Amino acid sequence: MTKKNDIKFLRVSYLRGPNIWTYRPVIEAWIDIGELEDYPSNKLPGFNGRLTALLPGLIEHHCGVGHRGGFLERLESGTWAGHILEHIVLELQNLAGMKTGFGKTRSTGEHAVYKMAFRTRDETVGRAALEAGHRLLMAAINDTPFDLPATVAHLTELVDRYCLGPSTAHIVDAATERGIPSIRLTEGNLVQLGHGAAQRRIWTAETDRTSAIGEGIASDKDLTKTLLASCGVPVPEGAIARSPEDAWDEAQDIGLPVAVKPIDGNHGRGVSLNLMTEAEVKAAYAIAAAEGDSKSVLVERFITGNEHRLLVVGREVVAAARGESLWVTGDGKQTVVQLCETQINIDPRRGESEEFPLGLVKPQESEEIQLDLKRQGLTPDSVPQAGQKVLIQLNGNVADDVTDLVHPEVAHAAALAARVVGLDIAGIDLVCEDISRPLQEQRGAIIEVNSSPGLLAHIKPASGTPRNVGKAIVAHLFAPEEDGRIPVVGVTGTKGGSLIARLIGCLVHITGKHVGVANGEGLYLDARAVSNRDSTGVDAGQRLLINRTVQTAVFESNARSILAEGLPYDRCTVGVVTDMDGIEDVHEFHIRDQDAMRNVIRSQVDVILPQGAAVLNAADEAVAALAELSDGRVIFYAEDERNAILAAHRASGERVVFAREGRIVLAEGEQETPLLELAKMKPSTVKHPENVLAAVAAAWALGVPSDLICGGLRAFDATPKKANH
Structure with a gap:
């Protein structure tokens, strides 16, 4: 088969x-x-099989066919390179x-x-996938080599680097x-x-309600224990040691076995368990001191049992996971490191x-x-004998869900521990033999309270x-x-959109709300000009949405900004939609007729919430x-109350705005x-x-009282x- 010429990218945009x-x-x-326009998939010998x-x-x-295998059916019947890509x-x-x-x-109408268009969760990853997909497509068409494993590995690395982590994405999906x-x-x-003003912020398992003081207390293990003990939460007895010798002295006073941990560590790092000898305690001291920010370490009574991690959100335990010891079995040939690779x-x-x-x-x-x-x-380099069991980790392998087994008294103690420390979200580490029994019955104890806990073991x-x-x-x-939303108003069209947006902002601001306006004239906060640059784009608009003071936001868009961003x-x-004029301004986007323009402008109506309203020009x-197309109600406006569309809408009991003898x-x-x-x-x-009239209709839809509309x-x-710089 004669090799086909490469396809060309004319424009790539992130919307x-x-x-x-x-x-x-x-x-x-x-x-x-x-030339691939003349070669759909069913006219490329061997292509479908290679792909x-x-x-x-x-x-x-499923493709447009609507069932599994639908796209393959399209390949067999013949589809074009763009759709395949x-x-x-x-x-x-x-x-x-x-x-x-x-x-x-979709075809543009040009040969x-x-x-x-394709959905992507990150622009960098999406562009890389597009470039890789292009190479793969041409390799399949021309029967040339393509290294798929290396490509997927590279894209996976980009996903890890640029996309939200799985825990954060899990929270965002729940919000969505x-x-x-x-x-x-x-x-x-x-x-x-x-x-x-309705926003909240998260940083994985931290929120804007997470107390900095609480985080500070959680990182001080001795202070945490003191506070928990004073509130009746079971904790292991222990003491601070400032030298290896001191650690051994404290261990003997507490009674062996003991655990040694950094006084200011977190998430179990630098922790050594079940220490029985002077040499072990002193070695553990060095590990803990190196992990923490000070030379002080905590020596505690070692609690027998399995480690558990309970996730507290607010005042409740919402998940619990149990840890188990990790072992490998020797074969007389492999080192401990190799056994961990092959068995763990x-x-x-x-x-x-x-x-x-x-x-x-x-x-x-x-x-x-x-x-x-x-x-x-x-x-690590030792070779255990055949059949010899080797302990790798006593605890810390916390990944088995036991949420339904948690005893109510254990859950109460964990939730109390989070409140005592001052964390709204906390990972409570405790050790006990049986999570379904109260801690006091089995000498169980809470050994650590963590801020910003990991969520993946529960997800x-x-x-x-x-x-x-x-x-x-x-x-x-x-x-x-x-729902975390503030009232948002969108204005689209070529007829006075900037003025309408500003006037809506004025009418809402007079009710006492902080209002942001982003339009073609600039960016406004409470009628004060912040910028005189065109602010119809996404970047300028989102400046309003991230502003914690803004209680209502008004945006002007146009066909060009919708198509570009x-x-x-x-x-x-x-x-609000005023008109569908301006096709000449978007000709370069292959918008050539009224149907294509309607498809652009309808975006403004498609996004209206069910409890909202479309404000449309009846003229x-x-x-x-x-x-x-509106999921919400509709308010028509027109200067002439005799407008047939407006009159029919009113006759059906709906809302309209018009002028009569010079009065709104x-x-x-x-x-x-x-x-x-x-x-x-x-x-x-x-x-x-x-x-x-358009601005008044929007203010009415937002519930602005009629007397305040008049005042505005x-x-x-x-x-x-002019913006003040």
């Missing part, structure tokens, strides 16, 4: 907000498939651990030129299920849940990244393991039932009736026809509320009365304000 394709972020690629051999997971792609990119992202399923490919929006604030795991690390649940519930065991890198080995007369336990701890954390941050918010309370029939009127069915005369407003504001209309000055 961060709701867009013409979907509500979620996508990468949009414009591609010219060239499915490389990516057998494509059988799971879409599915390849989605599958590569799935193989890299970033599950996505949405993709669409061999297509627009292709409740309709709570989220914004990632850094390249790490700092995420804002909700908008403006082979477990598919173990790995180095966050997505694995269990970590890899490396005796050559762990001083704690080496101390346990030394007590058995071994080193993906090695055994037992996974726990939806993200749901519990979201419920802790937001009351059942809260998407909307700056996921959903809105009110969506523009194309705009009025968008009413059927609100009407809902037969009920009318006359407002201000247009002549009493500043001349610059009433040059285009329909813009005032009198005070509003349409002259753009």
Whole structure:
């Protein structure tokens, strides 16, 4: 087969907000498939077999057919390179651990030129998957080699580096299920849940309710023990030691065996257990002192039993996991390190990244393991005899779910420990023989309280039932009736959008709320100009949504900004559409007719919340026809109350806004509320009365009282304000 020429990328854009394709972020690629326009998949000898051999997971792609294997049916019947590339990119992202399923490919009307969009959770990963998918496609077409394992390994590394960690993603997914929006604030795991004044913030298992004092107490093990003991929480007796000799003296006073740990450590690092001799205690002192920030260590009575980690969120234990000792069995040939690789690390649940519930065991890198080995007369390089059992870790392998077994008194003690320390989310480490019995019955004790606890052992336990701890954390941050949203207003069109947005902001601000406005003239906070730069983009708009003082946000968008970036918010309370003009401004986006323009402008109506409202220009029939797309109610506005669309809407008992004899009127069915005369407003504001009507309708939808609407209309000055620098 003659090799086919490469396809060309004409444009690749990341649409961060709701867009013409979907509500979620996508990468949009414009591609010219060239001569492949004449070679759909069923006209490329051997192509389908080579592609499915490389990516057998494509059988799971339903495509538009709607069932498993649907995409393969399309391949057999014949589909084009752009559509195939879409599915390849989605599958590569799935193989890299970033599950996505949405993709669409559409012809632009130009020969061999297509627009292709696919869902991605991160722009960097998505672009890399697109580039890799392109190479894979051409290799399958031209029957040339392609290194899939190396490609997937590279993409997996990018997912680990750039995407949210699995614990944070779990919380964000739980928020999304409740309709709570989220914004990632850094390249790490700092995420804002909700908008403006209604927002909360998480940093994996820390929240903006997590006390810095509580974290400080939790990192001081001796202070933690003192506070817990004073409140009746069972803890092991112990003492501070400031030298190896001191540690041995304290160990003898407490009674052997003992545990030694850093006084200011966390998450079990530097902890040595079940120490019986002077040499072991002194060696453990060195390990603990090196791990902590001071030379002081804590010597405690060793508690027999299994280690458990209880996750406390708010005032309740929401998950519990049990740890077990780790052993290997010698074969007379392999070293301890090799035995760990072949008997422990082979477990598919173990790995180095966050997505694995269990970590890899490396005796050559762990001083704690080496101390346990030394007590058995071994080193990491020793070769145990055949059949010899070797203890690798006494505890710490906490990954088996036991939530349903926790005794109520144990749960009460754990929740009390978190409250005493002052943490809203805490990992409570305790040791006991049986978690289903009270601690006092078995000399069990709480040995550590951790801030920012790991969640993965509960989300993906090695055994037992996974726990939806993200749901519990979201419920802790937001009351059942809260969705983290503030009223958001979107204004789209070419007729006075900037003025309408500012006027809506003024009418809401007069109610006493802090209001942010982002429009083509700039960025405004409480009618004060912060910037005079065009702020119709996503970046400028999100400056309002991350501002903790903003209680209502108003955004102007247009066809160009929607096509280039998407909307700056996921959903809105009110969506205003004035017109569908301006096709000439978006001609380069292959928007050539009114149907294509409608598909762009409808994005504003598609995102309206069910409890919200669409504010539509009844004088523009194309705009009025968008009413059927609104999940919320509809308010029509027009200067002429005799407008047929407006009159019919009113006759059905719905809300309309119009002007009668120079006065603004609100009407809902037969009920009318006359407002201000247009002549009493500043001349610059009433040059285009329909813009005032649109803003009034939006304010009405937001519940602004009619008398305050009148006051705001009198005070509003349409002259753009200059930002103070």
